[in-house]
Amino acid sequence: MPFGIDLPGRVNNIRLTKSDCLHPLFEAVVNSIQEIGEVNRKSKAKITGRITVRIDRSNLQKIIEENGLPVNSRPIQGFTVEDDGIGFTEENFRSFQRSDTTRKVKKGGKGVGRFLWLKAFNMVHIESVFSEKGAWFRRSFDFACTDDGIENHKLEPTGIKTRNTVIKLDGLKTPYRDVCPKTSRAISKQIIEHCMPFFVIGACPQIVVHDPDDGSEIDLGEMFDSDIKISETSKAFGINGRLFRITHLLTRSSEEAEHRLHFCAHQRSVKSEALKPRIPNLHKGLLASEQMGPIYYTGLVIGDYLDERVSTERTRFDITDDIFSTSPDVVQWKELTQNCVGLVKEFLSPYLAPIQKKKMEQIEALVRERSPQYRTLLKHRPAVLEDIPPDLDDDQLDLKLYEQYIYYESQLRTQATSLLEENEQGYEEVRKHFGMFIEEWNEQGISKLAQYVVHRKATLEIFTRRLKLRGQKHYALEDAIHKLIFPMRKTSDEIPYDSMNLWLIDERLAYHSYLASDKRLDQLENCSIEGEDRPDLLIFNSPFAFSDDDDNEEYNSIVIIEFKRPMRNDYKPTPDEEGNEDAKKNPISQVQRYIDKIRNGKAIDREGRHINVCANVRFYVYIVCDITPSLRQIAVEATCLKRRTSEVSLSISLTIMPMSK
Secondary structure, three states: OOOOOOHHHHHHOOOOOHHHOOHHHHHHHHHHHHHHHHHHHHHOOOOOOEEEEEEEEOHHHHHHHHOOOOHHHOOEEEEEEEEOOOOOOHHHHHHHOOOOOOOOHHHOOOOOHHHHHHHHEEEEEEEEEEEEOOEEEEEEEEEOOOOOOEEEEEEEEOOOOOOEEEEEEEEEOHHHHOOOOOOHHHHHHHHHHHOHHHHHOOOOOEEEEEEOOOOEEEEHHHHHHHHHEEEEEEEEEEEOOEEEEEEEEEEEOOOOOOOEEEEEEOOEEEEEEEOOOOOOOOOOOEEOOOOOOEEEEEEEEEOHHHHHHEOOOOOOEOOOOOOOOOOOOOOOHHHHHHHHHHHHHHHHHHHHHHHHHHHHHHHHHHHHHOOHHHHHHHHHOHHHHHHOOOOOOHHHHHHHHHHHHHHHHHHHHHHHHHHHOOOOOOHHHHHHHHHHHHHHHHHHHHHHHHHHHHHHHHHHHHHHHHOOOOHHHOOOOHHHHHHHHOOOOOEOOOOOHHHOOHHHOOHHHHOOOEEEEOOOHHHOOOEEOOOOOOOOEEEEOOEEEEOOOOOEEEEOEEEEEEEOOOOOOOOOOOOOOOOOHHHHHOHHHHHHHHHHHHHHOEEEOOOOOEEEOOOOOEEEEEEEOOOOHHHHHHHHHOOOOOOOOOEOOOOOOEEEEEEOO
16 A cells, blocks of 8 residues: 655655654654644543563674663664554554655644654654554554555554554664663653653653663653652743743753753644853853752643644744744744743742852952953943853853953944934933943943053063072073064064063053064065074164155164073173184173164165164164073173163163164
């Protein structure tokens, strides 16, 4: 008896992601719930009946298990779902053979759930004992992805007078088998989550999950009541005239537990979303009490609108965020989720408040002791702090505060532009807005100053540490000092301004035209100078005048900075006529050599224009070093230089300036 469609093509068009690998099993379980419900409806009895879900594991793997591998490591081959529902009567069987049947439309049936079986499994075998017109029959057949679909169909009378239907899903396909949960407890939990509305409203028969390999049997109703459910509260709400209801469930911890919001259709979970990204203050588990332990939140959202918009596969909703829709009763997905998240926050407020308080105490301590620049956020933008997750360490928290601070700065700049363009409002209104704005603007300036001071303090602390003795009475190399003030082998075109610490030497050095750090003279971008010497820092200040020839311009000044190892005391005097190579290493000899080469060289700017480096160009030399006896003697004898010496605030460096020939 063939199917009335191209069954392989229909199955091929069904969407089933690997993450939804248990949905075919869910379909079988829900079908059993509905068929048992049909028996109870006809008898007008309370919900009775039993559903048994058996886990079928690979026999091939059983040999491996006997050699020491645990039972739960073996792949799942399939599932068997057995129930005592109404069974495959003639009406149900004819409906089964029709694609997209509407027989169960009032129960949310789409008529395509059985196609999910063939999407994930190679074969489905069905046996059903049922009663019809006072007689008892046994029907059996295979459901396969063939042109006919129904194979090996048999219908015969039977002496068995007990309803029983067995659906065996066999041969779980590789893509789904690889990601399928392995333990009976994990599978049971997912069945409960999918069928949660049935458990919540008390419309669920007894369901047990049996794993023959280890003999375990889990009663899902008992698991829900004793191991999962703690409390339950419902609240109705409306959006654009459409009514919804959200049920708040608090559940105990379980495998892979997390806070989730389930959107349901026809008493089944269709789409779920993690709440942690939407409610940052949610812990991994909310601590109810020492006796209760960690608990988790589960929200169930139902409504006719969701029933109407569920997809045929029941794996998604046909609800979008169509901003161009003009229909008054259209509910956008973003609008629905925002309403639900707001209700969840309201419900969880007794649990979230202590977490928020602890987080704010940590933020306030960090701002007070380490990062005062964020103080304006506490006063003017406290709401954004709610989006910062709890339980961060101070470094992670500082990064999150920085992100919010940058956004706050951009908002202030936008607000400043808007105020300048306000022409329509009256004087009093503008004055009021301006007064509120200028308060925030000024406080932001103070915040930046605080950040500036903190940055300098931290930099000086690092600088001081690098000047101290290290292991085996060694001092840091000059490179350690150099890198702190400006990165080596770089130019000012490559390094952002806030990565330079030139202020440690002189505030004015930050304002320059071009800076080269530890670059060979013959490799500078704006000069053509012979020599392989590498000044530690070479700074060209901005041109201040043009000569009569428009192709020539003169630099205001050139700055040379040399770093020496702390407490170095082996400098040799200036070379005599016979020459002394070691003497060339003393800083005064070095800078004299640099100056001579620069003045004798041919300077060219980055546009190819000649630059005058003449006698009028001033050279400023900074030698950052300890004033040891050998260096002091060399400085005194260096009469060829006009000099002025002074010990800077840290009393660790010698500055020779100004210097010219």
